Amino acid sequence: MNASPDITERFKRGDKGAVARAISWAENGDPRFATLIADVYSKVGHAWRIGITGPPGAGKSTLVNEIAKALRTRERTVGILAVDPSSPLSGGALLGDRIRMEERTLDKGIYIRSMASRGSHGGLSRTTVDACDAMDAFGFDEIVVETVGVGQAEYDVVSAADTVVVVLCPGAGDGVQAMKAGLLEVADVLAVNKAELPGADRLIMDLEEAVHIRLAGKSTWMTPVVACSAARGDGIEDLIAAVERHREHLKAHDLDGIRREKRLAQVHRVLDERIAEHLWSGGGFGERARALLDSGRSPYDVVAELFSALLAEHRHQKNGAK
Template sequence: MTSNHPKNSAEGYAERVLQGDRRALTRLISWAENGDGRFPGALAALYPSLGRAWRVGITGPPGAGKSTLVNELALAMRREDLEVGILAVDPSSPFTGGALLGDRIRMEELTGDQHVYIRSMASRKSHGGMARAGVDACDVMDAFGMERILIETVGVGQAEYDVMGACDTVVVVMCPGAGDGVQAMKAGILEVADVLVVNKSDLAGAERLADDLSEAVHTRAIRSDEWSGEVGSSWTVPVVLASAGKAQGVDEVLKAITSHRAMLDSRGPNGLEDARRKKRVAQVRRVIDEELDARVWNTDELGARVENALAAGSTAYGIASEVVDDLLRGAAFGMRSKES
């Protein structure tokens, strides 16, 4: 296939991604990660090819066994001959030391597989950029042809929750011991779960935790039915016992993910498409926030105005609302439009 675009242009890289060039895939994800100005052009060229991948978020407290489960899920998906992308967002375990994907031997089984692409992404210096970059990375993998994308985050901060919010199915992994389910519920982790996995079922306390979670899920399902007025229509989050470390219960986790997908598909245009549109809106909002932030503060003029207003005795709220009003009226504060 001959290209109409220079090889190293944004469009050229996009074309190569669509042709299955893994180096181009890696490059574009780096652009997304670094907020490179060439990324939007590349993504625009990829946009028509998005939507095939099923995005599965895996989150939960540190050490619950997320990476081990991601590992096993990826192997199970490979047995179904699916192309699998893996994104570890801000992994607490470094690449070196072999702990990124749990067990080293199993990890090597994946890294040697041409149908698996593994990428880890560090949180960026600029706040809030991680969720945007994580979704961008998934978009690139989707366009590349990944049929399943597994995204691991440690379920703690807003950015991690935002990444999960962009997934089609969210799996929350917990395990017996430190913190347990009560803590998880307090942390609001249940709210993002489509599937709950109690991992380390080989350890004491796993079944009790699963029972507790089932009970909590049941209570919540009834409540949301009452609120929405659609009794019986909501998804009841399944609680699955597994031992990823012993490769047990992984098929059940996969089945729960598949059921969740089938449920969304069965809702027709109001299901998957609707859900994805809402997620896309959230991504646009993140991009707007990031761009506003960069463009508003990329000048000394506004900073000087704030300092002067403070010196004159204005409050933070007063200054902020004046500045926002002025911005919305079109004041530029020395900012330049992106094109100039």
């Protein structure tokens, strides 16, 4: 395998193979990712990150393809991250989002990466943010992240985005369903796709009402509802215009502060992971916990004892360092 300095140099030269390898490192928990991203971190922050989420079959991949096409006509370069689920049984995944983005394969201004959710226990959010950082530092103007489409993973992925677009379509439940699913809470823009189908007008009205109930008088941003048809290429310009209005809104309302809080959440997650790894692999906590459990103590008792032991060791080290 190539050594890290070589990949860093290729990364800076704009070689897509290098950004691809960097994302693999992030996915695999390879420490070479941290070295690389530290080297290029001054370039992170230029790209606008758009998260595309919504239920399966809403047309997310087709919409991403159309958004990318429209952004390219504006001469923006685009990095796309398409997340699909891993099988909880085998750990494998079948990643098929590229099929709908095939026309973009040979476009030099586009990079598409398929990513498996890999059991999403915090790991998805870390890897998604890392992959976005890599594409951002690489120099793409826009980054589009397409999510799995269901469950907790949504919240992980939107933590990586500046603007979250929730895609819904008629025939998959009314606006109340969307409210129940908690999708409205994460939406900065609502897209009603397949708007040529019956029921679209009703869904749009329901959503506008739901947004109004939730945000009127409480928020400076009223989530717009945009009708579109990705398969026909209709409404895409309106959707991009809505994303751009949201971008201008955030720039006028403490974008740096919002991004810093997301960074803080990232530091929090990664630090938690590192501490847990340290305790359970190097710190011998597994052995100690086993011994305490064998002596008949309750799990909470064991936790209390181990936690005091941890604090005592920490204090001891601090005093030792003085």
